[in-house]
Amino acid sequence: MTPRTDRETKILDVAADLLVRHGYRRVTIDDVAGAAGIGKGTVYLHWKTREELFGAVFAREISAAVADMVAALRADPAVALLHRFAAEFFLAILRRPLLYGMVIGDVQMWGKLVGSEVGYDGGRHNAVMASYMDVLAVRGLVRKDLAPPELTYAFQSVFEGFIYAEREVGSESTRDERARLLSTTVESAFSRPGIPDDALADEVAVLLSGLV
Amino acid sequence: MTPRTDRETKILDVAADLLVRHGYRRVTIDDVAGAAGIGKGTVYLHWKTREELFGAVFAREISAAVADMVAALRADPAVALLHRFAAEFFLAILRRPLLYGMVIGDVQMWGKLVGSEVGYDGGRHNAVMASYMDVLAVRGLVRKDLAPPELTYAFQSVFEGFIYAEREVGSESTRDERARLLSTTVESAFSRPGIPDDALADEVAVLLSGLV
DNA sequence: ACTTGACCAGATTTCAAATTTGGTCATACA
DNA sequence: TGTATGACCAAATTTGAAATCTGGTCAAGT
Structure with a gap:
């Protein structure tokens, strides 16, 4: 189950980076998925909504x-x-x-x-x-x-x-x-x-x- | 020269009241003039711009x-x-x-x-x-x-x-x-x-x- | 069993027309 | 003659509909 956690970490890393560079409004789920080298749907295997994803970045x-x-x-x-x-x-x-x-x-x-x-x-x-x-x-x-x-x-x-x-x-x-x-x-x-x-x-x- | 000052005070009073009730964006010079019972042009005899008028309210x-x-x-x-x-x-x-x-x-x-x-x-x-x-x-x-x-x-x-x-x-x-x-x-x-x-x-x- | 991206509805953006408003000034008035 | 006014204009703002984008889903592919 480690690869799953790794991927989650990777997504959060990438999202944090994009957030810092472009700000909340300008970062789309596609951006995050693209930068993480995965499909958009995969992001939704980890968080139910965009808000939850960015909330997780914030919480982390x-x-x-x-x-x-x-x-x-x-x-x-x-x-x-x-x-x-x-x-x-x-x-x-x-x-x-x-x-x-x-x-x-x-x-x-x-x-x-x-x-x-x-x-x-x-x-x-x-x-x-x-x-x-x-x-x-x-x-x-x-x-x-x-x-x-x-x-x-x-x-x-x-x-x-x-x-x-x-x-x-x-x-x-x-x-x-x-x-x-x-x-x-x-x-x-x-x-x-x-x-x-x-x-x-x-x-x-x-x-x-x-x-x- | 007192009536002039009085009118200035009146305008500021009225503007402050409108400002408190409707907020900066929603108050027009016409509103102020109307509420003060004078013409719009008269307001401009006291302040050069809208910003200056509201600035005066703030300053006061x-x-x-x-x-x-x-x-x-x-x-x-x-x-x-x-x-x-x-x-x-x-x-x-x-x-x-x-x-x-x-x-x-x-x-x-x-x-x-x-x-x-x-x-x-x-x-x-x-x-x-x-x-x-x-x-x-x-x-x-x-x-x-x-x-x-x-x-x-x-x-x-x-x-x-x-x-x-x-x-x-x-x-x-x-x-x-x-x-x-x-x-x-x-x-x-x-x-x-x-x-x-x-x-x-x-x-x-x-x-x-x-x-x- | 897991991943994906085409797909869709709703949200956002665009952009031009319509409306509003800051600021001016010729006219009215005292 | 000096003061006040509101019709007027250009510029800003708002509106609204069409075009675009994006969050979220899911049937198809690996």
Whole structure:
């Protein structure tokens, strides 16, 4: 059954490439099939609709970013701290052309797919974020004068603010510098001093894996 | 010369009302003239183009919000502190249907007018913000381990993040609560303890007046 | 058993005619 | 004499039908 999975991967690879180069609207199933060296019908053996195919590309892209986060977490448990997490995730998103394009080009690249429930569940994303915040709260690693739901809301606002800001960023700073700035901001806004242990990193990694 | 100004005000009032009700694209100069009870040509005695007229509406709306800020500053000098300023400005924007619509409906309400230079100069906005941050830095009212340009960038990212978040906010919190949350976030992220005096409030008020 | 591309209906694009609208200015009016 | 107006025009926008394209199916081929 491996060849089947291989083909699926190949199709997703090809689709991601076309998506990055031409944008959501301009890529047809025929294009994808042609570039993958197979017939159009074969694509439909894997996904029922065009939306599902591109949704799968999107989901895989997110999964890859999340996988990066898990890897970073394993390499350095301190990434479990909210401010480190923020910077790392910021970079993980901007590093991937498709996600970056989604942020910058917005509608251009993904059309109405973003926001729709195909391929990726935004609700689950929020749920995981909330759980993560709970974990941090229990360990006393975030400020205690705000409830976890408030912290989650504020954190996401800040995070998305920095992401959106990438749209009109000049050349006065590097992306790494902006990631550090986000980290510093989040740290003083929400974090409490504390040493992260491997158990915490594991717990967060498991949470994140729920998104893959 | 007062009747002329009165008529200008009337036209702007009527245009703002139509804009809020039908959106940028659907409002014609004839509509505006008709609703103001004057001929179309008369509108062109005040503004050279349609874009300039709506630009003036936009500018007046911003000016009103800024005037609110100046008033708040006079009433309570503590509003000069970055976190108080943030909450107050947040509310001043969301309180005005046209600006609120710009945030929420985005393209729907303002079309390509936003981002264009007509009626309002985004560059000046940034300059004023930078000056404001300099003033705070000189008085030691913001953290010292970040340079003012970094502080400005981070603050604007956070502020806009909270504004954007209004788009998909649920009913679990009130707008005032979200303003307080923004305030708290900004305070711990960027502020340093300090007592604001009337001189500071004046200075900031003067800066802001440069936007009117 | 698996793959394919011809095929079809519905969606999208084209393109020209019809309509609307921004902007002007000769005329009316105070 | 100075101000206001709406008929007027060119340009932009909308409409609508024909032409084209594309998502999705499935009978035929391997």
